[in-house]
Amino acid sequence: MIVFYWGFFLISTTLNPLADGNDPMDKDIIQGRHFRIGTIHYPPYIIIERTGRNISHANGFVHQIVAWLAEKHQFTATGEIPPPDGAYGALVNGSWNGMVGMVIAGEIDIIATTLSVTYPRSQVVDFTFAFSEDPTSILIPYPQLDSTISGIVWIGIILSMFIVALVLGWISRFEWRIHRHSFHGETGWFPYFWFLFRALANPNEVITFSLSTRLVVAAWCLMAVVFVNSYSSSLLDSIVECA
Template sequence: MYGGYVGKLWNVLEQKLGFRTEYRVVAPDVGTGTENNGSWNGVVGMVVRGEVDVALELYSMTSKRLAVVDFSSAVYYDRFYMFVRRLDGREVGWKGLVAPFDWRMWMLLVFLAVVTFTYLCFARLVGRSFDVITPSEALLHSPVYIACCIFGILFCSQGHATAPRCVSWRAVLIGAHVAGVVLAAAYSGRLVASITVRYHRLPFASLEGLLATDYRLGVKKDSAEYNVLQHADGGPMRQAFATRVSHDARSHPVTDLEGLRRLCSDARYAFVTAAKLARHAATRLNCSVAQVPEPFMQGDGHLALAPGRPYARVLDHYLRRLRGSGVMQKLFADAFRSPASHTEPTPSPVDLPSAAAAFQCLAAGAAAAAALLGLELALALRRPRGRAAPRRPRRHVVDLTPFHTSRDFLPRRSKRSPASSPGPRTSRVLPFLPGGYAVQRSGGGSGNTALPHVGLEDVPSKEEYL
């Protein structure tokens, strides 16, 4: 019994035709076989020399091989693709912060911010002219304050403490808040997904894309893929053979599994093989490989037969029957079925490079704040240190009604002549206000005259009164 897809297919032929087979196992490094000065080596050379009758391996037809051996009908159909090692596609750094939105979305955000800022400044000017916005509101909502509010609303989804009583102003702010909440949710979701979810990107998508990079192209030793590249008339295949494929046959992998394993050790290496074979061999690799979308070539596999054997037509007849009945397809599916994985997918932790952009923003903000602080201190030191300008007195209205006059608060009586003073008058000083004394006077015979509200700037100090 011989294993693998070809071996199982040959076992079915043994049962159908009733013959027995003597197997000769060759070393893996023997290779398929190439022509050197008219003589063939490898497995094809063994068939040419008559050492074996059939080579139980999948071979592609080439003009040189057809000249020395016979081939059975096709027992395998597949497309050949280039395979590369998967690369981590997460965006890190400053590019990762901008990646959630494309450039058109960012331009729309800037346009909305400019339009909103222009309208609010215009509404502030017009509202102040028609007394819709009070002077205190206009003074508080300066253009700088408006710009900060718009940035906080559209880009940070933040509000502000005050707003003028203008209805149109508040309507614009409500619309900006709604747009800011939606945009912040969309941006946050896309940013979190780009940081936490690992998706993979391809370095190129075609053979022309490979030629634009520094990747090397690998093919199996003595394979049809190498023959196609070698005899290409021109175009990308000819250029790839001249610049990307090694011409030293000893450096080519002998098997498809060996070529795929080179992808794990060399990140700048691409290997050409059949898609079904690569998917089956991927379970035995210690890295993850990706298939380039563009097909490299269409291929099929045949059995190599010794030329002139009478049983060749009989084998072709039964191979066609096995293909038509679906037996060949079932054997292929059983041979190349990937083992099921019962392991649960583990979440990928967020590493430091993925979150580096957030820390960079924090460091940039701290550096900008420190620079602005230094600028403010420098400007403050350049100002002339003269006598400070007098402060404008603050007006406080005080009710003096609850206070009663008392002899304890009386200062010395002013000496006035009877002519100048029609009646007895007393001056009473109430020392209850900081920085000054309130004065309450009473006229003779008419009772006390209370001053219900007195401003501090109208009240003399104690020294000035005495």
């Protein structure tokens, strides 16, 4: 059950074993007041009998609790008012519907029915002490673990190896044309591609680089170090989650 603002004291202080109902503040708030109660048919807690579209009789655990509270604290209550849309209350397009919307709009003062406690609802209404809890749970499949590295990242790594290998091959060939006698290094793109692949997978191969190509290779190797460390940490997290 939930109530709005001052209605919270009505239910919470009465259902609290430590509250004896003799607090003058409690009496000033609720004594002689008239509350409009909203509810939804939910046997055996709320049983609403209708004659046509009109409510002819209401009964149930919650109805009897409200009647007992009204007698003890000397207030009156309008019979159960169901929401026009039949909803409990959800935030849709920035506005509340159902019984929660009726409370916010001032159409009712108290909601007396089964209602789940959610964070959005707790921001706009106050919940009392629950006198009964439903043990029913909603079960969902265990979420699948995300891939350690997405396919787009792998495609980007492979493309970067091709592009860097082509750039290195072009630079080496240009440098070879200028310094043919003193040039030491590869002029094709495939040796560089193979080196970049081995540097990423198993760095145990060394080839000769010219001075101009070393800067490009050093920059790519720095990126490879960051990628390998990120992949290792993500893989370790996945193993821990599976365990």
